[in-house]
Amino acid sequence: MNDIRTRRVHPGVLALAVTSFAIGVAEFVVVGILPAIAGDLKVSLDRAGELVGLYALALAVGTPLVVLALARFPRKPVLLGLVAVFLAGNLLSAMSVDYASLLVGRMVTAVAHGSFFAIGATVAAGLAPRDQASRAIAIMFSGLTLAMVIGVPLGSILGNGMGWRLPFFAVAALAALALAATAWWLPSMPAPRVGRMSAQLAALGQPSILAMMCVTVLGFGSSFAAFTFITPILTGLTGFSSTTASVLLVVFGAATLVGNLAGGRFASSLGWQPALRLLFALLGAALAVIGLTLSYPLPMVVMLFIWGVLAFGMSPGVQAAMLETAERDAPQAVDFASGLNISSFNLGISLGETVGGALVAHGHLGLTPWAGVVSVVAAQAPLAWMGARARRAGAIGDMA
Template identity: 40%
Template sequence: MNQQPASATNSGSRLTLLVLALGVFGVGVTEFVPVGLLPQIAAEFQVSIPAAGWVVSSYAAGVLVGAPLMTLLGVRVPRKKMLVLLMVIFTVGNLLTAFAPSFGLLLGGRVLTSFTHGAFFGIGPVVAAELAGPERRSKAVAVMFSGIALANLAGVPLGTWLGHELGWRATFIAVSVLGAIMIAALATLIPHLPTPAGVRLRHEVTALGNPQVLLALLMTLLGFGGVFAALTYLTPIMTEVTGFGESAMTPILIVLGVGMFIGNWFGGKMADKALMPTVVGSLAALVVALFAFTFTSHQPVLAVINVFLLGALGMATVPPLQTLVLQRASAAPTLASAINIGAFNMGNALAAWLAGSTISAGLGLESAGWVGALMTLTALVLAFVSVALMRREARNASTASAVDANTGAAPQLADASRA
């Protein structure tokens, strides 16, 4: 008998999830750490701070383009092989960023690195859900995405500190080293998972046309995006509206990170028990927290509590929304999962722009709270639309089954009467 004991299988599955979470951690640090290093980058390449901001925005643009592109290119590649290849590209991109002799090559390194983001975040949850099984898929996705919370809680502050101490290039060298470790870990610890038979590009693209898949993607874009309306302008809100000094931002960001970590765990746990109720409940609670932030931002203690709630409730939506997309696009989940990651990034960009517009219009920094609340409220409405469609589909299926049953019964009754 070659069958492994269940305990060994579960142990291997947990180790695989931790490896995937570490990969997400590295990708999360790479995405956000340049924010704290922009002054150094601008000074070295003699560009303005807004121009240096392209180090961040070029990455976001690369995620939007790279997520579907890399996923489609790798749709017929075994998932383990694709994850290793993505981490190789990730490491090369960070090395190019670390040793870039010009600002143009620096941006090139950032774009190259970003191309791995959406595909890794898209394929990883599929692998995690497959290894965990249907009863624990949301929890498995939550374990993987805990890497994001840890990146914000520890990775980004540590990377920023390292950049300030040893120069910004040292931070990207450190991330490159992490990438090399991940290549070895993925190659060694991820089991062989061949691409399911019958996977075709047409099937992957067609799955996106499912109304339920589109609704799930829009819920992601607007629901989690609403959080970033507030978080994008968190520093000026805390310093100019609440009255904290800039030195207080580090502990405030730690509070945010703790909230994200707890919310990610809780969202994954609850989604496995009741997926749509978790989606609806987390979005509804997030709407309240975002509206409240408009008022609590004027009181220091309440503002910090609200920041924790924004992190917790925002991340609580991630595992159920990602699982919802996997469920709705079950016939071809890989592209839909990657597109969902693009939806997260697009929502972040849209939220930042909308909140920036209200602030520029003179409505105040605190207007970012109700802008985010309105975005998430729209996602909540779409969740109710999705539930209504599901119920209608269930009724139609029940009616069709009843008609088929009655149709099949008629000839049998006629035969019985003749007998």
């Protein structure tokens, strides 16, 4: 009976998962409605793509700063405030009258997004028994993955069929539901004990932390030169209709769910370093095949699934790597390092969108997968450095 109770999910974790779902839709639904936004606001496709890249950049820069600023406040009011800001950002996006106001709405949403995940992950862990902490975090993050499977494709279909503003209004409604669930289900939690800000910031001076950030930026970001423009790729190069392209995002979304679950087990059984080396090599090969088969519908459907599995299969290994690195080299700043990892994911998205946007602006949409190949190959260098460093540290420990 006691075992059943310890396995029961705290309703506060479910409230966090609802917000996670809304955030996932808000971040990636733009990918599915990019041509519609560009056409309605009369901006170029590459400029519309900045709604993805600049969102990620604002998230990457803002998250560590906001996490540091809110570190000493009680968790429940902090999370309620972040969800409220997220809701306001989506309403601003939905009611924007031009590109500039839409971009401002996206920036507001982005800052709330990153800070929510950095703080919410520690709250989810605190709501579970010690041996169930990782399960609670996984349930919270499952909302993000489900957004890729359900929310983003559905939002794309609605946005392309009934106007691009509708998905933003829908996300705002989800945020209102998440706000009510958080207020009702999340218990009051005291502010955590944290070290001085200088001790937190010192983590940025650790070469291993910086190297791990490079691994995340180059590895995870490698997919986004092409993925940011996946709808125009599928419609303009592969020949699918916009409705079929939106439905095909379900294929990619389902693959991310499979990849996230399989990647966690893979990294646990093999170790995060060899797992990431293999995943990076396979992702590079998959992006190369995509670059060669852009005009062939059936191979593209198959490769979309393989791409999604590999692109998101690396996430658990990268997260485990950053936490292990921080616990060893910056134990006073593990939470801050978690925030830096979220920043790195989104710096990767921003880098990918910037490179992809430059290619699109010069009429080279078909080269965007090859930019990803270069990026993921480059990620092997800092990963190899970390592996060599770990082997040297192990050899010195054995001699001692």
